[in-house]
Amino acid sequence: MNNSGLPPLLWMVGWRYLVRHPWQTVLMILGISLGVAVVVSINVANASAARAFELSTASLTGSATHEIVGGPQGLNDKLYAQLVDQGVVSQAAPVISQYITSPQLGSQPLQLLGIDPFADAPFRSYLGVNGALSVSQLIAFLTRPGAVFISTDLAQRYHLSTGDTIQVAVNGNTENAIIAGLLQPSDSLSQHTLDGVILADISTAQELTNHVGKLDRIDLTLPKDASAQIKTIEAHLPAGVSLVPIQSQESPVEQMTAAFHLNLTALSLLALLVGLFLIYNTMTFSIVQRRSLFGTLRCLGVTRREIFWLVSAEALVVGSLGALLGIGLGIILAQSTVRMVTQTINDLFFTTTVRDVGIPISSLVEGGVLGVVATLATALPPAREAASVPPQAALTRSVLESKAHRNVTRTALGGLAVIGAGTGVLLFPTNNLIVGFAGTFAVVTGFALLASFVMVALMLAAQPVTGGLFGTLGRMAPRNLTASLSRTSVAVAALMVAVAVTIGVNLMVGSFRYTVIAWLNESLQGDIYISVPGFSATTATTAIDPAELQAIEHWPGVARADLLNEVMINSPQGPIQVDSTNNPDVGAERLFLAREQSPQATWQALQAGSVLVSEPLANRLGIPRRGGSIELVTPQGARSFPVVGIFYDYSSSQGMVVMSLDEYRQIWNDNRITAISLRLAPGAQVDQVTRSLQDGMAKLGFSQNLLIRPNRVLRQDVLAIFDRTFAITGALNVLTTIIAFIGVLSSLLLLQLEKQHEVGILRAIGMTVRELWGLTMLETGLMGLAAGLLSMPTGYALSLILIYIINRRSFNWTLQMAIQPGSFAQALLIAVIAALLAGIYPAYKLGKMAAADAIRFE
């Protein structure tokens, strides 16, 4: 600022103003800080989630460039020896990776990582530490059944030490493991990684997870240009086993979560946007308040440039303070957002074993810088305004207002143009989410620009009504608001945007929930559902013990048992979830987007080798409505399956394939079953059979723990997960509304305080305190009404965009729009109540003021 050459005295002008108007300053800082806090907390949550993923999964792939992966049952472990003994691969490491829990380790998901210490060093050197383990511990690691290593941190946290026995639950079975040694991580990366890992020798991992004879993958390090080597390796792989670069393995997960993270970021930016309205409003107001001061300064020879820098410097100070406070608040908020985001990611996408990754400093800095820059950018128009007025005009207060009035129509037209442009951007056929959000912001901003027009129109319409109801005061209120349009319209716009976001998000979530319920009704036709408890809320990929399965199928009261096997199968487009079922009614028990045949014929087509795909998969892979096909890697090599129907599904945004169980078993030679749906004989009671199954499985001595749920409970569980997923959306919504509330509060406060002398005169000529309250409340109520009314079309437009464009692009699924009139009424109510609440303090303060004090300025 020094190069601007501001005289020190001028600094005092700015300083004195901020100090003399503490309320204004505090509210401004609060507005900025809340906006920044929301951005920071979401930023931290996203970064933590990304980091947790990186540490949970990605970093455990170590320095591998490629990996060999098999079909749904993993790889035959003999393959590794064949490749190594024939010299086909030189740097390779076998890996078993399974999620487990242990009651002694907090019952949280942990990754049981089975490695070969003889081969693993080049891949995950950070897992070990030079010389920390004694040779006898290493010997135990290799030779002792159930021997595992965990990190010293993990051991300390749960008060465990070498030699202790822990129970590990794997795929519903419980096994004993023994801690053969503690790993002392050499750096913080390995520390975080090891925090969620139980390390075992391949042999031990095979035994603990009941995977004897199997590997989950073989890691390879290949040189950059290894196409010849890749060909050689591929020639040695049996059909159904593929060599894939690590990158393509990771990307589906990144894609999956990217949309989720981007949606949250957009929502947090919306909160900041509302905060910026507030800043703009307050800055504008402070300029208006000081127009005479600036006029005087200009008359005294202060240059435009100096006035501009003065206002900008004020904004910088306020913005910086707000950003700092916002970072602090953001860190506090992040405690909750991180938990909510991690929970959702565990529910829907992948299991993270890493907790508490620490607050990424970059997220804080990002949020802070964004806050300061945004404040400065928002303060720019008022600063220019302050600098641009000629000295004599600055002394007349009415210039700005008349300018605002002249601009009403122009602003409204501009708003319509921005809405049009935003709509154009949204209709542009692309799957790019950033473009989608840019269009959304444009539409919302366009609606906000209509605020002043709506205000003028509403006040014109309201005047006769309020006049009829409240007499003089009733006519005064609308006129007052119109007279100070330059400030009231911004406050209304801020409140309007916040309320519109509430409406839009509510409509979207409501429609989503409605759609999910409709989908559940169609798809959950069984009476009782059985699966192995896992870590993902939406998938069941652990096999049910065949003996247990047989017992269940013949349980008294069970009329029919539909079996399901859910597996991940490799395809040229990456791993795809494949559900195979023997339910002949599958053609009728789904909501179809497109179906080539009757339900009966659909089942016959499935039996003959055709498949069904879910809408997200069809959209993701570009499978046409009719006549499409999908390629999957089978043990006999890649094979194309005709698609005979596309069904709506909301369990996986990555999508899935449904095929007949017989067909699947024939191709993949995999007889496992991961879920059972029971239909009961007429007269059998669902709750009774459920209880007898739950008790019976334990009595029969089956060790595998099964999740046996009646239809009703499963439905509740699914909806509970759904609500959990949107908890963060709701929380953000509330925060946005709070920011808008502060915006309205501050602008009303300023508006009313500014009218001190006017109120003084009114009081002097006989206005009662009661009447003063009435006037204030009427004014704020009208503002709330204006915001509420404008928020309705805005919110509706926003919900349309969220449902038909953002969700479609983010998650590939179509939601059914379900209008809930309640949302609109609720939004109007929120707007009016917020506005009325914001009027209380100014009314109280003005009412307390003695008329003489109020007019002392005169």
Add this chain to the structure above:
Amino acid sequence: MIKRLPYIFSLVLLVAAGWGVTRLFQPVGSAPAQAKLASVIPENPQGYERATGPRNFQFPQDYGPHPNFQTEWWYYTGNLNTASGRHFGYQLTFFRRALLPVQSVAKRSSDWATNQVYLAHFALTDVADGRFQSFEKLERGAAGLAGAQGTPSFKVWLEDWSVEQTGPTAYRLQASQNGLSIDFELTDLTGPVLQGDHGYSQKGPEPGNASYYFSQPRLATQGTIQVNNQNFSVTGLSWMDHEFSTSALSQGEVGWDWFGLQLSDGSELMVYDIRRSDGSIDPYSSGTWILPDASTHSLKQTDFTLQVEGTWHSPHSGATYPAKWKVSVPSLGISLKVTPYLADQENNLSFVYWEGAVQIVGTVGGVPVTGSGYVELTGYAGSIAGEF
């Protein structure tokens, strides 16, 4: 020396470098290193079988592994020439080490579970290029990754390094690493030759401080050596040593100098000196003279001398090795000048030792002979080895 003195391997093992737990088959090395390691690694020969007296060898079973003994190795070295006289030396060695005595091993269902660990060294001396390269691999003796068998036919392997029997006296030896590869047919010309007292080789005064030791000292060798995509057809002679034992440490021994010499008259001479920390030669040092008809003469320490006539300072480890010898067995009229084909044949692996091809000129009973062989020198870079 890794080779002839089993107790070296009583200090174990393992696991791969960088996993943070590098403790390969540790050599004894210097006394401080010994003490350091002894404190971490409980020396526990209890439960293992021990070499306590002459043994009734059964072939072909005894070509295979003896898992009841703690340590075992199969040691192949050889000198080969191309038709144009380009000389190569090679070493391919497999070490086996038991982690637990057989009766202490828990029953496991995974094929990967094991109590046996294998280590292998592969080295190639290219005299014309003046180049020596050596490599090391470590594996579990399970899941088909490494192992040994005596019947139905002999085989020892670690990943893609292997020696496999292909006929009653025929073997195929293969190894490749970093662009070097060898692929040889070996034909056993003598059958197994038992060293020491009918294969019982005593290394110290303590009972059980001994090994079972036999050799195939004359393996006619032909095959291919590939160096940087260049193929060389070679012929020559290889030597195989197979030794197994369970032994405790002997005090005061720092290393050994071992010689396996193949002479042009069809005889072989194997001698070794065990060096003590006081500079003396251990009285249990010994040797064998193998005549062309495979009959043997045992040699006591007092029967031969290994006189050092030159030294070489290793730029890699800083150790100074003897580099030229006069080997004499006065009672048999043997006097041989032994010179390394290449000075630098130092194995800088998990433990540092010199193992190299040597050239021989001399006389046996006054008749001039020439020949090639292998020499192994350990304990010279002990202080460094102890740091691994």
